[in-house]
Amino acid sequence: xxxxxxxxxxxxxxxxxxxxxxxxxxxxxxxxxxxxxxxxxxxxxxxxxxxxxxxxxxxxxxxxxxxxxxxxxxxxxxxxxxxxxxxxxxxxxxxxxxxxxxxxxxxxxxxxxxxxxxxxxxxxxxxxxxxxxxxxxxxxxxxxxxxxxxxxxxxxxxxxxxxxxxxxxxxxxxxxxxxxxxxxxxxxxxxxxxxxxxxxxxxxxxxxxxxxxxxxxxxxxxxxxxxxxxxxxxxxxxxxxxxxxxxxxxxxxxxxxxxxxxxxxxxxxxxxxxxxxxxxxxxxxxxx
Numbered sequence: 511x512x513x514x515x516x517x518x519x520x521x522x523x524x525x526x527x528x529x530x531x532x533x534x535x536x537x538x539x540x541x542x543x544x545x546x547x548x549x550x551x552x553x554x555x556x557x558x559x560x561x562x563x564x565x566x567x568x569x570x571x572x573x574x575x576x577x578x579x580x581x582x583x584x585x586x587x588x589x590x591x592x593x594x595x596x597x598x599x600x601x602x603x604x605x606x607x608x609x610x611x612x613x614x615x616x617x618x619x620x621x622x623x624x625x626x627x628x629x630x631x632x633x634x635x636x637x638x639x640x641x642x643x644x645x646x647x648x649x650x651x652x653x654x655x656x657x658x659x660x661x662x663x664x665x666x667x668x669x670x671x672x673x674x675x676x677x678x679x680x681x682x683x684x685x686x687x688x689x690x691x692x693x694x695x696x697x698x699x700x701x702x703x704x705x706x707x708x709x710x711x712x713x714x715x716x717x718x719x720x721x722x723x724x725x726x727x728x729x730x731x732x733x734x735x736x737x738x739x740x741x742x743x744x745x746x747x748x749x750x751x752x753x754x755x756x757x758x759x760x761x762x763x764x765x766x767x768x769x770x771x772x773x774x775x776x777x778x779x780x781x782x783x784x785x786x787x788x789x790x791x792x793x794x795x796x797x798x
Contacts, residue, residue, distance in 0.1 A: 538563060609667070625655075642664065741756075
């Protein structure tokens with residue numbers, strides 16, 4: 511017995527499909543004709559029955575074709591899945607970047623001109639596209655806020671896995687924090703006092719304005735009553751080191767400048783304290 515060739519195999523399927531198609535069309539035609547001659551009122555009911563018959567036969571024809579060509583459809587589906595998987599693997603980063611861009615566009619966590627920190631990147635946003643974001647880098651590190659001269663182009667896929675920290679420059683003031691490490695010895699209280707003196711003097715010129723800003727209805731609703739007085743907290747890193755954590759209000763665009771002023775003044779006070787161990791304050795400065 512001769513084996514069935516591929517052409518004969520497909521020819522049989524085509525003939526079978528055509529036979530099913532024409533037989534079902536003929537049956538549908540006879541049924542519709544019979545319903546048309548029935549005395550059914552109102553006319554909308556007869557029309558509704560005809561529409562249902564037409565829809566049922568469309569479904570039957572569709573299912574018949576799927577049954578006849580099931581093996582070929584299965585093979586084609588497997589091929590499509592394999593192709594789709596290959597495309598997904600090859601364009602994974604592209605797709606993630608696009609989804610990250612879509613996420614940013616919908617959630618609007620920042621806009622052009624904002625300073626942001628995401629993963630290990632920190633800078634001012636100068637351009638945003640659906641695949642990438644361009645930053646002018648700010649640093650070096652997290653403790654400084656000056657331009658480094660580098661331009662960063664980061665993929666938008668990073669927004670799907672990393673938290674976005676926004677240093678808002680759309681507000682007049684911000685609460686700024688930084689760390690000053692010192693040795694863990696008996697002079698830590700002097701260092702704490704000197705750092706607090708330097709912090710209070712640095713924000714003295716604008717403190718009342720900042721206080722009114724945070725007492726406004728907008729910020730009171732979000733933050734509630736907040737104490738913006740400069741403060742210094744201690745954190746023991748190890749037996750030999752203490753971190754002095756400073757927090758104070760700052761004009762949004764002057765955080766780096768004010769931090770530098772505080773550190774310089776603090777170092778002056780430290781030197782003064784070493785030369786004058788009995789005197790606890792620099793002349794003209796009052797601790798409150």
